[in-house]
Amino acid sequence: xxxxxxxxxxxxxxxxxxxxxxxxxxxxxxxxxxxxxxxxxxxxxxxxxxxxxxxxxxxxxxxxxxxxxxxxxxxxxxxxxxxxxxxxxxxxxxxxxxxxxxxxxxxxxxxxxxxxxxxxxxxxxxxxxxxxxxxxxxxxxxxxxxxxxxxxxxxxxxxxxxxxxxxxxxxxxxxxxxxxxxxxxxxxxxxxxxxxxxxxxxxxxxxxxxxxxxxxxxxxxxxxxxxxxxxxxxxxxxxxxxxxxxxxxxxxxxxxxxxxxxxxxxxxxxxxxx
Numbered sequence: 276x277x278x279x280x281x282x283x284x285x286x287x288x289x290x291x292x293x294x295x296x297x298x299x300x301x302x303x304x305x306x307x308x309x310x311x312x313x314x315x316x317x318x319x320x321x322x323x324x325x326x327x328x329x330x331x332x333x334x335x336x337x338x339x340x341x342x343x344x345x346x347x348x349x350x351x352x353x354x355x356x357x358x359x360x361x362x363x364x365x366x367x368x369x370x371x372x373x374x375x376x377x378x379x380x381x382x383x384x385x386x387x388x389x390x391x392x393x394x395x396x397x398x399x400x401x402x403x404x405x406x407x408x409x410x411x412x413x414x415x416x417x418x419x420x421x422x423x424x425x426x427x428x429x430x431x432x433x434x435x436x437x438x439x440x441x442x443x444x445x446x447x448x449x450x451x452x453x454x455x456x457x458x459x460x461x462x463x464x465x466x467x468x469x470x471x472x473x474x475x476x477x478x479x480x481x482x483x484x485x486x487x488x489x490x491x492x493x494x495x496x497x498x499x500x501x502x503x504x505x506x507x508x509x510x511x512x513x514x515x516x517x518x519x520x521x522x523x524x525x526x527x528x529x530x531x532x533x534x535x536x537x538x539x540x541x542x543x544x545x546x547x548x549x
Contacts, residue, residue, distance in 0.1 A: 277423045279368065283375045286327050290342065290380065294320045297344050299353035301546055302374070302382035302502075304493065306358070306389035306509065310339055312539045313356040318345040324357075331369040333357035342377075348547025353377050360489055361414060362466040371417045371496040375426065378500050384441070384549060385497040386542065387506035391461060391487035392470070392514035394479050400513060401534050403456045403541065404485055405445050406437055406506035410462040411491035418499055427499035436498045441505035441549075448545045454537045459484025461508055463491035475514045486514055507542070509534055 324340045333340040343354040422429040449456040466488030478486050485508045
């Protein structure tokens with residue numbers, strides 16, 4: 276057994292002791308300003324990250340730092356109410372550990388959300404963007420090092436990380452609920468500083484529609500384990516050089532609070548249909 280698998284198993288053993296046999300089908304990660312969705316579901320149990328030995332702690336304001344287990348409709352889910360970021364000083368192994376744990380607990384589908392900066396091209400603050408692909412070469416690949424064969428192959432294919440059927444389900448659901456969504460490519464940088472105008476121009480030249488500080492590495496690890504993946508970026512602001520005002524985390528959180536009702540409605544309906 277490899278070091279990573281052993282670490283995952285130890286965390287899972289503790290979590291299983293607190294959730295009384297509950298097996299999630301879908302894993303949902305809630306991004307900045309969107310954590311209150313976890314309060315809107317039929318909760319079965321919750322486990323604080325701080326109670327799990329060896330588990331990294333979320334240090335970002337607005338991230339509560341716990342797993343919430345419950346049902347959205349008939350679908351059993353595990354929700355990360357607060358994620359772990361590379362910019363917090365953790366190793367990449369720490370950053371993606373929660374994904375491996377949720378998969379080991381039973382989740383075969385990963386639903387990613389984040390707050391991101393829009394790169395123009397028709398995007399505005401408050402938009403929801405279905406992630407169709409990502410660019411992650413600016414952060415360390417989470418699969419560096421000895422491969423854990425129990426989790427996936429050494430060289431995983433990345434042709435279709437974001438499941439086309441799940442994307443279509445989001446589009447269909449958004450039309451049903453009359454909640455407009457756009458689509459585009461998400462690019463992950465390390466943070467925690469926001470991008471310079473020159474970096475924003477670079478991201479646009481590479482084909483990105485939105486830029487943020489999470490998500491892509493989580494998708495890489497989930498894809499390695501053959502999870503089905505979908506994701507929505509909440510466009511919380513226009514990126515530096517496009518926005519007319521300086522960027523701040525408070526702006527991101529306030530915008531997230533404003534869009535929360537329609538975001539929650541969309542995500543809950545999509546998951547209930549899975």
